[in-house]
Amino acid sequence: MFAARSYTVARPLGSERISEALEALVEQATRRSTIADVARAAGVSKAAVSFAFNTPERLSTDTVARIRDVAAGLDYRPDPVARMLAQRRTWTVGILTPQALDVIFANPYFGEFAAGVATAAEAAGLAVQFISPLHGSLARAVDRASVDGIIAVGLGADHPEIGQIRRSGIPYVLVDSTALPDEPAILVDDETGARAAAAHLVGLGHRSFLVIGIEPPSAGAAAEPAWVTSRRLRGYRAAAADVGIAIQDDAVVLGPASMEGGIEAFHKAWAAGQRPTAVLAMSDAMAIGALRAARELGLRVPADLSVVGFDDLDVAQYTDPPLTTVHQPNRQKGEEAVRLVIDGGPRRNPLEPAQHQFATHLVVRGSTAVVPPLRQEVPDDKA
Amino acid sequence: MFAARSYTVARPLGSERISEALEALVEQATRRSTIADVARAAGVSKAAVSFAFNTPERLSTDTVARIRDVAAGLDYRPDPVARMLAQRRTWTVGILTPQALDVIFANPYFGEFAAGVATAAEAAGLAVQFISPLHGSLARAVDRASVDGIIAVGLGADHPEIGQIRRSGIPYVLVDSTALPDEPAILVDDETGARAAAAHLVGLGHRSFLVIGIEPPSAGAAAEPAWVTSRRLRGYRAAAADVGIAIQDDAVVLGPASMEGGIEAFHKAWAAGQRPTAVLAMSDAMAIGALRAARELGLRVPADLSVVGFDDLDVAQYTDPPLTTVHQPNRQKGEEAVRLVIDGGPRRNPLEPAQHQFATHLVVRGSTAVVPPLRQEVPDDKA
């Protein structure tokens, strides 16, 4: 697959014997210099070279200077892999996701989260690596990954990989998914945020809702009460129940958390006869999709239809109309995850809870308004 | 910083001497098993264990089975770092960017590109690692990175790190930035795309343009003819020149390639007295920002103002109005970059060009229309 790291630039012609010799020469000329080369050239031991870079105070200042000079001359650069092996530390934190990387990168929510991780990681001098299913197997990917800590996002408690990670002894933190109650985790108060969103709509007179939820990565988890869709749905239903409304199961439609997912979900619900006055979307991406689908059906937002999202992505300010949504601190979650995983080794202070829950709050923008007068009671077909 | 990978779960109380002994025990119980452990337990050599996993045909089938059983029982998992060192291969490809990771992840263009990289990398069994300035130094980050290949995106030819990468002997490919003409690179035909965009507007009767360009990472590179902004600007100007129009320098405003950048750029230009009938934005993100800024100023798009973007991001379909933009194959660029870097070692076929240029084309959507009648000649102030 990959060619060897050091190689000859030009293929010498001539007899094999000669060419071998030439290659050896070129090889030597082009080979990355090692610590042994530097030691030899500087007339010191390998240890001294190592000290010169890592613990200069253990050596006399002029020896350090000499070694560094020689090293610079040889363009020496310690092999990061060898260093990792020797110190048993990779200086890398991994972001683990059950979805493939291409769907991950297409998701702005994830981008903002990763931005938070990157900020904190950079501050701590850590590199960031993504761990996602390799040839369909997340377990294999975890085995391959050389990281000091794992940030697992959206990994349902049903995933067996959680056990694998636990056993591996690598510090980890779960994001957006509870598992054991004392397990390190980053959460947000989904239920309260969802409730606020629905209560806002109820206050505007809405009584007929469509919920657009996030489908779980593994088919089985949809019914799981800890799954994010279940948590948010509970919040929506609680607010609706306050005015004696029940959100029926056929008013809940699931799809992938993307704009396309939102479009399809809304069209599907519409085709099934749903005529809501308000949409409760569990992600901003899906809400944007719903906005688009509604427009395609000739509905004006917010005059004919109100839409509330979830996440408060950067783009939520730039949609037309600007999106009313539930704010959650996407970047902060990423930063805090790094912090949690960094001292996730021998738990510094066992009294301090390893879980961190962030608050959510509603941000009212332009995509919600009072229920259209004609639609106050009877649903009618207007497109 | 990071705690050692294997650690005792509970801190034993009592005298230090006793606690030490206990820790040693727990340590041993919890330590990840190594190839030596497996070899001992199975009564074979380390080599045999290695063969059992990597070259099973070198061993008898029942020995392989026995070793694998023992390994499974011990929950053995070869240390990826040790394996990397021994094979001198990391099975990782790095995406290098001169900007910090947090700005990178916030940029949807980059997300789509990374998605392409991820797709091809996953197919090849490669992990993806991001390389971005560490404590302000890109050179340091490159040194730290353990990758088999580097995909450098948006790295201007002026960056000294290119030289560093070249010297390191690691295969690499440059994206969106030419350097030496025979150097592996992924490019798009910026000039033709930009020209098509401007020609489209010219055809609609527009004569008064505002160009919103991408500011370079390092201040000095703005004037560089190879910088993406320069390339696209040439295209714009060529189309304008066809009808005898010159785009003056004060009609070109630069900013970061983000929505905020687009908003600021448009407002700045407006405040400076620019009253264009059409905006040529060099990125969709900036175009979306311009859309927003225009709306804030009371301009209707496309009735009062036409806007053309560049990139054809997924979101371009979902803006209001849907964005007319220059399409470039963002994901494909990522996939091709991986392919180029994978056989970037001893160049397989020196005749085959290492550079790959993709075509671009205009996608007309809803954000462009014929020039408003009142504005055909004289610019007037309408907000």
Place this chain on the structure above:
DNA sequence: ACGTTCCCGTAAACCGGTTTGCTAAACCGT
């Protein structure tokens, strides 16, 4: 002059795998 301490630097073990000879036994044909 004689320990004692401190300062520099070295040798060697180690991290956990892979890979290269090499050997001993099994197999083979005659």
Place this chain on the structure above:
DNA sequence: ACGGTTTAGCAAACCGGTTTACGGGAACGT
């Protein structure tokens, strides 16, 4: 029964660093 070829597995070198234990000499105190 015997040389020649496979086959199965081992020992040891190696990848390129870090880290520990130790030794020699200079400085120091008395």
